[in-house]
Amino acid sequence: MALFEIKNLSFSYPDYEDNPVLKSVNFNINQGEFITLCGKSGSGKTTLLKHLKTVLTPYGKRTGEILYKGNRLEDVDLRTQSSEIGYVMQNPDNQIVTDKVWHELAFGLESLGTPQDIMRLRVAEMASYFGIQGWFHRDVADLSGGQKQLLNLASIMAMQPKVLILDEPTSQLDPIAASDFLNTIKKINRELGTTIIITEHRLEDILSASDRVIVMDKGSVVADDAPAGIGEHLKTISSDMFEAMPTPVKIYYEVEKNGVCPLTVRDGRKWLSESFEGKDIKVSKVEEKSFDLEEVTNPVLHLKELWFRYEKNGEDILKGTNLKVKSNTIHTIVGGNGTGKSTTLKAICNICKPYRGKILIQGKAIDKYKSGELFNGMLAMLPQNPQCLFVKKTVREDLLEMIGKRDDTRILDEVVRDCQIESLLSAHPFDLSGGEQQRVALAKVLLTNPKILLLDEPTKGMDSIFKIQFADILNRLKDRGVTIVMVSHDVEFCARYADCVSMFFDGGIITSNTPHRFFVENSFYTTAANRMSRHIFDNAITNEDVIELCRKNQ
Amino acid sequence: MRFDAYHPIINFIYFISVIVCTLTFDHPIYISVAYVVMFAYYIKLRGVKGIKIGFSLIAFAIVYTVIYASYNHFGVTILGQNNIGNNITLESIVYGLSVGIRAITVMMTLGCAFQIITKDKVVYVFGRISPKLSLFIAILFRSVPRVGVRSKAIDIGRKGIGKSFSQGNILSRIRNVISSTSSVVGWTIEDFIDTSSSMKSRGYSLRGRTAYSLYSFDNRDRLFLIVMIFFMVTLWGAWALDYTNIYYDPKIIMPKPGGVDVWLFVAYAGLLIMPLLSEIFSEKRFRHSLDIY
Structure with a gap:
């Protein structure tokens, strides 16, 4: 039986009635299915998901209907909806209501008025299933993002829902936590038979586990297919959502097709091996852009043996960090969580003061700069959470804060055009989507006209299409002489997109190299394209590399 | 092993009764008993730091006595006159000291209570009164510290573009503080919209809420409660019959303690020392249990 039947659903927000968010959406969701919903930011995914639970349904003009187990959703009472329809939102922090892990797990059951003995059993069961026993008594404030999101999931699973709706649950998590979380979702679907409806950017991890993929564009469903066929479908309608497909799928459709479309890296490797079986590999290398780091004589930014700790008796976070950044490049620092990457950025812009070591900016020590000088035309940092920067009611006012009294709207217009936020100027900054907020924050930072731009995880929460636009912005800045x-x-x-990649580990930079040389050396910490092709090609790290080499060897 | 292993209700009854008794009983021996026992328990819980704080509190009691005696002039035993011609009396000094010592006893008791009564226990006890109330308290425990975290994040974020409250000239600093504050408020409200839909989504508004309990009331709690009630009934009887208080005004009148008094002192000491003894015994028993292996 169909769990949800969505019939001809259209929806528009009040005052925007000629611009509907959902346009006659039709599909069914069966019990036990795993459904991945994808689409660009602003395609109506979240609005659609919110319609699947009455208390979350936004206010506006709506036509069509949604049936839950054959009854109109509005007629299903609140108690049933609360327990049977679980909803996990994007931001791990904001969903948590209480201060303790145990209390959060029990929250839903408390609302349902569950008696003490049953509640204890359910909580115990969930804590064990999700491996929460170890932090059962902890304050939620002490948890990592991944743990918080797992807690949100567990506290909903405690109510034994029939269907789990997840709205970009991993967008705020680091890749390891994200893939752990998605594996838990797959496990829930496989072992408990809970129906899953999920929107997600990280398709690499879940596409192979899905039964169906539904693609939305501008409020309508443009594709609804099994994962193996979805790439083909998107390719034929030349949707830009094709860009969001996992690496193996993109490579498969770009080169001459033979065999079945691979969805995972494992299948991709197999598919590549099969296509090149018995053939000579004539060209196994792509051309690399190269520059020698040793030869960077006049670095725009130079860190010399920085040592830093937050507390007098605490541990050292930076342990002799060295870094040279060539001017006019995009230099990225990768590495695990909590290794000190963000602290390094803070040290560069003088928020953290190292107790030993030197920071030279354009050859001049950082403490020789006057306080006004540094952040006016020299340095600027975009924090991890763009919301930190928003202080005004509209985007325009927020941007004007940066240029102050100077009536220089020319520079403002330029930055606005660069960051492609013309259409957002009159919106409230908090109403924007994650990617939009990121661009507005970037615009704000750029108004200080920095020569060195520091970015802390700027692509977090961005979908693949946004990422391309974002990279364009960065490249344009680079052309103008900004070092990133x-x-x-x-x-x-x-x-x-990087010119140079550094690996950060245990308080220091372990190695710096060009992306090609850097990623080819690694077997785990590397791109999907490289993992998929390393047994055949020598130095392919991006999809384009693999595609190019495949074509040359046809 | 500590007193916090007991049921929250026991913890609450104990600390409340200690504070009430300390404030009501003004007989010097009762005051001394309470002071000594609570100081000992405070040291047990806080260690060396407890000794330091405990002794600095004595200074507080003395200062209080001096101030009290120079503003209150009741009593018949005049010791002298201060420089504006008011009498300094023995009675007011003694009474001031009795209040001072009781005050620092209460402070140390609260110090002990903060060690023993965790946020979880507060939430539990309020949950017994009303689940909604306890949830409200839990939400406060979560959201109030988050405001601080947020304002710190905002300040760091704005430092990176030269707009922190510690950057620029005075005028722009003031402007930056105002902007940051409004941002903290806006962000907090924005986040709370999310939180409230998460609450609604998990059936917050349904009737008949219950409260999850981490604790169960076991035999050890029962025994502790019975002994505690026994001592408490005795002491309140004594209070009703005026054994626990003396006269300070106009003259200190303290009857010579008889056999009943001695028993009552023991009962009071017994009530106060229960957690300390329980801790010492269970630690001993634990060490003993390790010896077996």
């Missing part, structure tokens, strides 16, 4: 230092978990992004 960026801390990131996003291996794919670094491989594709």
